[in-house]
Amino acid sequence: MIQSAKQRISGWGRCPVEECAVFRPEKRRDLEELLSEGGPTEYIARGLGRSYGDAAINGGGSVISMVRLNRMLGWDAERGIVECEGGVSLEELIDTFLPRGWFLPVTPGTKFVTVGGAIAHDVHGKNHHGEGSFSKYVLDLELVTPTGDVMTCSPERNPDAFWATVGGAGLTGLILSARIQLHPVETAYVRVDYHRCENIDTVLAAIRETDQQYKYSVAWVDCLAKGKNLGRSVLMLGEHLPLKDLPLSIGGPYKVKRKLQPNVPIDFPSLMLNPLSIWAFNTMFYAVHPSAQGKIIDYNTYFYPLDAIHNWNRIYGKRGFTQYQATFPLDATEGLVQLLEKLSKSSRASFLAVLKRMGPASRGLLSYPFEGYTLTLDIPMKASLIPFLHECDELVLKYGGRLYLAKDVSTKPEVFAAMYPLLNVFKEVKGKLDPEGRLSSDLARRLRIVDPRKTDAS
């Protein structure tokens, strides 16, 4: 059997940090052996570690790193369907298939996530309002359950397992492989229109007006602006650039200039991020983005601005940060405004917040996205933050909103249960796939998706 390494690991927010026994299979056989003969009794899969909170850590237990199971298994060039192992990253998919005219059907704000992770959190992107979440493009997937069975799941085959696995935070099994429908594009570029909006009302109106005309839509909100400027934003609307509009100077439809990729080598001292520096950043962002039409931007700059800085999470220092994301129903914009006000007043410094209209939900039992407005922002971690976040959670719940498992780090089990009415159905399906309760994580225990450990004092 392959050996494990004791490692202290965390999510991308770098809080909490837990010691886990990490296994890293390099082939299917390693994984089969690991699960069959006296392997770990309690484990969770982990990809590239980009979920922010405690979804892919398992303190005192085991973690199975899937990153070396990253082989592509097939490619249908006619229909743009790729079959690959769960550890393949979105970056690898782009590097391989964008030069052939195919892009991801849905992408989150980083390409450093695995296909398995994208499925396990049913990730969404700037096109959710029109095109839904990642699971919509998963034709089928292979799930290895703790019994060692390999199950092919799709909306037609083993649908219960499929809809529990998409958005299921890895708690139904290990995602060995998947077939994914890619999206045809003519260039590697996006044409972007920018609209400056003075406050939350104007940005919401602008989103309603423009959303259906554009494939991609997202607003960056200055969450330090107060009073009549509350929710001051820049709405960014994008379309894949058609070949006929490609400037000759670019030199080819899929040519993208390689940029320097700076690294953040060390933790920044926590003083670096203070209300003044954040205010300066947010004000500057607003100032350098006047309303403009038809700017042509390469896919990296448009979809993955932060990927250009490796280890950007270190700017929040040793204590880490949390990314708070909540979706409110369409008719509950009042709740959204209240949350924004609460954050703005508290001066808990954050860089830009992101606001986006979401489309209809998928059928994933624990999938996060549903029709409404989602607000996302980074908040540096402090002890005093947790009670504040609990207040925010109550507000979100009151307006019928919901939090995202890929990001949450602090909500209470009863709040979570109230936000996810299908939780009991999920638990039932998980019970069938994992009768001995081997799949677990810090997140699963914190939110009582699984029972607490018998040895836990709590």
Add this chain to the structure above:
Amino acid sequence: MSNANGQSIVILGATSSVARALAHEFARRGSPLIFAARDTDDAAVIAVDTEVRFGVPTQVVRFDADRMENLPRTLERCLEVADGDIGGVVLCYGYMDEQKKAQADPDIAERTMNINLTSAVIVLEQFAAYFADRKAGFIAALSSVAGDRGRQSNYLYGASKAGLTAYLQGLRNRMAPCGVPVTTIKPGFMDTKMTFGLPGLFLVASPEQAGQAIHYAIVRKKDVVYVPWFWRYIMLIIRHVPEKIFKRMKM
């Protein structure tokens, strides 16, 4: 170098993460690949992966360095599946068990020598004759820094790799007149299945970094390279500690 001219590159021991990363470097530049491995199921997955990513033809050949009786036909079997000529061979496999076990169990000691040294000699001689005849091609092999000096913590593995290093040195000397480069790769710490979870590793190279460095060394027809490069200097120091002192050190 025989890249992208349709000549196949043979990767012996193709299922390690470093071998795969190296294969990707060749495939990226258009070379067809022949993956020789014991685990042909996994090699087939790696072959398909390489085809999907880089659109080059690939083949899989069953190859088990521990089965001496099959080794003399290695080149023949590669030629059977190759579409055209073979342009180069890279030996990527190795066998390392715990030193203490190898000391106590002659089978493990023998296996270490057989896989790391004897099989390499039997196989590479076939390729050497083939390339010498054609006055073209290249040979590269992954030896180890462990072969630079015997240490109590893994001298059996180290001895087998020292033998391989000396063998490659001689082969390089023999092949130089026919213009066939022989490259000895000496990896330091790499983040592989062999080393995952071992304590005391530092400045570990990822398989991708190692693959790029090894490919570069082969293309530039280097003689001996350390991967990562600074291991040359670490080993320079280690090799120069006087034996009187070295024999009392705990390494």
